[in-house]
Amino acid sequence: MTGRFAGRVAVVTGASRGIGLAVAQRLVAEGGRVVITARKQDALDAAVAQLGGSSVAMAVAGRADDEAHQAETFERAAEVFGRVDVLVNNTGINPVSGPVLDTDLEAARKILGVNVLGVIGWTRQFRRQLGGGSGAVVNIASVAGLRPATDIGVYGVSKSAVIGLTAQLAAENSPAVRVNVIAPAVVKTKFAGPLYEGREDEVVENYPLGRLGAPEDIAAAVAFLASEDAAWITGQTLVVDGGLTLAGGV
Ligand SMILES: NC(=O)c1ccc[n+]([C@@H]2O[C@H](COP(=O)([O-])OP(=O)(O)OC[C@H]3O[C@@H](n4cnc5c(N)ncnc54)[C@H](OP(=O)(O)O)[C@@H]3O)[C@@H](O)[C@H]2O)c1
Numbered sequence: 409m410t411g412r413f414a415g416r417v418a419v420v421t422g423a424s425r426g427i428g429l430a431v432a433q434r435l436v437a438e439g440g441r442v443v444i445t446a447r448k449q450d451a452l453d454a455a456v457a458q459l460g461g462s463s464v465a466m467a468v469a470g471r472a473d474d475e476a477h478q479a480e481t482f483e484r485a486a487e488v489f490g491r492v493d494v495l496v497n498n499t500g501i502n503p504v505s506g507p508v509l510d511t512d513l514e515a516a517r518k519i520l521g522v523n524v525l526g527v528i529g530w531t532r533q534f535r536r537q538l539g540g541g542s543g544a545v546v547n548i549a550s551v552a553g554l555r556p557a558t559d560i561g562v563y564g565v566s567k568s569a570v571i572g573l574t575a576q577l578a579a580e581n582s583p584a585v586r587v588n589v590i591a592p593a594v595v596k597t598k599f600a601g602p603l604y605e606g607r608e609d610e611v612v613e614n615y616p617l618g619r620l621g622a623p624e625d626i627a628a629a630v631a632f633l634a635s636e637d638a639a640w641i642t643g644q645t646l647v648v649d650g651g652l653t654l655a656g657g658v
Contacts, residue, residue, distance in 0.1 A: 412635040413440025417489045419481060420444050421472055421530060422499030424451035426597035427548065429458070430623030431496055431630045436464050438631060443485045443492070445499070447471060472499035473521045478529045482537045494634045495534040497527045497547045500567070502599070508561035516562045523566035527573055535585060544634045547574050547589040548626070551649050551658050554591055558658070567591070571645050578643030586642040588633040593649035593658075595621035616651030625650075 413435050420435070422428040423444035432442040432455070442465050446452050452467035459465035468484050470477025485492050501522045504515045531545055552560055553567025574589035581587060594600050594611065604611045604620060612619060629648045632638055647653060 411439035412631065412637065413438045413494075416440045416493040417485060417491060418442050418494035418496060418634065419485060419492050419530070419534070420496040420498055421526075422446055423496075424448065424455045424467075426599060427592070427595060427623045427626045428496070428498040429455055430627040431498060432459055432465065434624070434627035434631045435494070435634070436460060438635075440494075441465065441489050443468060443481060443489065445470060445472065445477070445481055471522075472526045473518075473529070475529050478526075478533045482533045486537060491541070492534060492537060493541075493543050495530060495543070495545045496630055496634065497530050497545065497570075499523075499526060500548060500550070500563075500599075502560060502563040504562070505559045506561065507559075508565065511562045519562050519566050520569070523563070524569045524573065527570055531577055531587070535581060538584065540584075542584050543586075544638070545577070545585060545587040546630045546633045547587070548630075549574075549589050549591045549645070551591050551593045551647065551653055554645075554647070554653065555658055574645065575643045582642060586633075586638065588638070588641060588644050588646065590626060590629050590633070591645055591647045591649070592621055592626050593652040595623055595626055597623060614652055614655060614657040615649075616655050619650065621648065621650060 418435050420432045423432045424446035444467050449469045456465045456467050468481040549570040550567040552564035553571050557564035578587040
């Protein structure tokens with residue numbers, strides 16, 4: 409493992425478990441320090457311990473769509489670790505399924521509030537604290553944002569918006585901040601359980617690479633895009649999907 413993140417600090421949202429925790433683990437393994445967020449303090453405390461304790465990780469609890477929580481996270485990060493160089497907008501929710509027109513508007517507002525407006529709010533705070541410095545943002549979308557998705561309509565639309573937002577933010581914030589997005593297919597986490605549990609063999613048949621994703625698959629791609637290895641890449645969508653879309657599926 410190289411030290412690509414030595415001396416660097418990252419905020420990773422939604423990182424008490426799943427993809428976010430794997431991203432935080434990868435960044436720490438490559439020499440970085442991380443500030444992780446989620447709603448539940450006890451799960452965050454356990455994640456900080458798993459990451460190696462307070463010398464490399466700290467947690468700030470709150471709701472991802474709460475602007476005060478977003479601001480507090482960067483204030484605490486500056487107090488404890490001095491600054492933030494990388495932002496990983498990982499938090500995403502999908503509390504309801506079904507076609508767009510059957511989705512309750514309050515639920516749709518919540519999904520768009522967390523998944524889309526949240527990305528704007530977190531990135532605004534990140535840019536603010538960077539001052540004249542430079543940094544990298546990696547957003548987590550979904551293959552459901554690449555084309556119409558079956559049964560997760562508003563979620564898919566929210567992830568399309570994250571992909572569009574990535575290009576917009578990249579254009580508006582160059583050259584100081586690179587902004588890229590990853591579009592994963594099914595990754596084995598609590599969030600994705602309903603998409604494969606009890607029928608994994610059947611779901612895997614749609615994946616040319618013969619398995620579902622692991623959180624570490626996404627973490628490796630995030631680390632690349634956040635690192636100097638991607639210094640000439642911005643506004644791009646990296647599809648990490650085991651070949652699912654190649655085979656025509658979403
Ligand atoms: N897993 C997949 O197959 C898959 C595929 C494509 C894209 N994605 C995207 O990948 C990202 C991570 O998903 P995951 O599968 O790792 O999910 P996960 O295992 O359920 O983890 C979600 C994390 O976000 C936190 N969180 C959830 N809602 C929150 C909120 N409203 N405010 C603050 N924190 C919140 C959770 O902690 P608390 O519950 O304590 O808040 C947890 O730390 C999401 O953006 C998702 O859309 C996932």
